Amino acid sequence: MPTPNSLDAFWMPFTPNRAFKADPRMIVRAEGMHYYTPDGRAVLDGTSGLWCCAAGHGRKPIVEAIQRAAGELDYATTFNLGHPAAFEFANRLGEILPDQLDRVFFTNSGSESADTALKIALAYQKARGKAGKYRLIGRERGYHGTNFGGISVGGIVRNRMTYGPMVAGVDHLPHTLDIARNAFSRGEPPHGVEFADALERLVQLHDASTIAAVIVEPVAGSTGVIMPPRGYLKRLRDLCTKHDILLIFDEVITGFGRLGAPFAADFFGVKPDILTMAKAITNAAVPMGAVACSRDIYDTILANADTPIELFHGYTTSGHPLACAAGIATLNLYRDERLFERAAELAPYWEDAMHSLRDAAHVIDIRNLGLIGGVELEPRPGAPTQRALEAFKHCFDAGVLIRVTGDILAFSPPLIIEKAQIDQIADTVRSALKSIP
Numbered sequence: 001m002p003t004p005n006s007l008d009a010f011w012m013p014f015t016p017n018r019a020f021k022a023d024p025r026m027i028v029r030a031e032g033m034h035y036y037t038p039d040g041r042a043v044l045d046g047t048s049g050l051w052c053c054a055a056g057h058g059r060k061p062i063v064e065a066i067q068r069a070a071g072e073l074d075y076a077t078t079f080n081l082g083h084p085a086a087f088e089f090a091n092r093l094g095e096i097l098p099d100q101l102d103r104v105f106f107t108n109s110g111s112e113s114a115d116t117a118l119k120i121a122l123a124y125q126k127a128r129g130k131a132g133k134y135r136l137i138g139r140e141r142g143y144h145g146t147n148f149g150g151i152s153v154g155g156i157v158r159n160r161m162t163y164g165p166m167v168a169g170v171d172h173l174p175h176t177l178d179i180a181r182n183a184f185s186r187g188e189p190p191h192g193v194e195f196a197d198a199l200e201r202l203v204q205l206h207d208a209s210t211i212a213a214v215i216v217e218p219v220a221g222s223t224g225v226i227m228p229p230r231g232y233l234k235r236l237r238d239l240c241t242k243h244d245i246l247l248i249f250d251e252v253i254t255g256f257g258r259l260g261a262p263f264a265a266d267f268f269g270v271k272p273d274i275l276t277m278a279k280a281i282t283n284a285a286v287p288m289g290a291v292a293c294s295r296d297i298y299d300t301i302l303a304n305a306d307t308p309i310e311l312f313h314g315y316t317t318s319g320h321p322l323a324c325a326a327g328i329a330t331l332n333l334y335r336d337e338r339l340f341e342r343a344a345e346l347a348p349y350w351e352d353a354m355h356s357l358r359d360a361a362h363v364i365d366i367r368n369l370g371l372i373g374g375v376e377l378e379p380r381p382g383a384p385t386q387r388a389l390e391a392f393k394h395c396f397d398a399g400v401l402i403r404v405t406g407d408i409l410a411f412s413p414p415l416i417i418e419k420a421q422i423d424q425i426a427d428t429v430r431s432a433l434k435s436i437p
């Protein structure tokens, strides 16, 4: 029988459970830029939780909005019933989403957003009489969450290899990481626009009449911070338009100011047809995700439905009142504190701090854009990923939370970070790398 404090019952996600439970790291509180351990030690959050607490932690306006909402309307379905906050929040998102990309479907996570986006793409092709366009194109090393649609178009082998044949009719573009040509580039790497041309080859292989959509992360985060080469996203957009293929941007990590603009679509000046969101949409104070579609997609699906319900899809907690209240308060905070602009202003300082690690031990590449950073380490011979894991533990003990994936250290601090805290992250990482073999 486990005791109340036993660590056995909770099967922790994406965690080496045995190692963690033998040597746990616990946090009990968070405020502003910091987490706090049970013994009261402050840990600077270099990762916005998990790319999600963009406004920092414990923000009062968000907390109070959630409290108010819980006391007023704890839950209402949005199947055939409306509550004002869901409509208001969708409208508010529409105000900051790219032009005409303002029809919003609510989910509860990034994974659900990815699968919802893929289903909307298929429903759109069917609605306009092109049901033969069923193929979905993802990308090697892509991460679109952990549901079956997302892992099918995703490209991280460990997330896929255990789960059988997955969704049929999927193919992949090559990933865009090219350390040989682009190591230590600042911002968008100069080489690799031609990686987008792989879509032409897939069109030659499958024919455009069978391809519904291409889904990519504008900046790939979970796979280890991979930037799009200069011009790559625009070329992908042009090829999708040329072949009448929908382009889906998975903006689960790039949405809400991470690059210093509301969305990556704004930052790169490339407009997708469908855009996914989650994480920072509510500052992660309540789980939520959303999918924004072009008006054309929404109108086409509604106009051509042969049943009263136009899209057979949704979740019990789509547009949950607490999540909508948190989302509205979060958007207010982003606006009132000019956090997207702040991220843009801090980006050059951040870039310099990240690249100051160039001469640190074991570093073979550094990548940055907006308030995102990735530091790739040379894998320890015979023990890949160990070096990064040790760096993570060392940083945590020294009071800085970073994220590791494979042999890559990933950084995505809250947009409220101060310059001295950026220095603290770089200094802590430098000394961690020095101390590990």
Ligand SMILES: Cc1ncc(COP(=O)(O)O)c(C=O)c1O
Binding pocket: 108, 109, 110, 111, 112, 114, 143, 144, 145, 146, 217, 221, 222, 250, 251, 252, 253, 278, 279
């Ligand atoms: C681009 C992208 N899509 C989807 C997801 C999945 O989001 P969630 O963990 O909320 O399901 C993530 C999570 O990191 C992500 O980075």
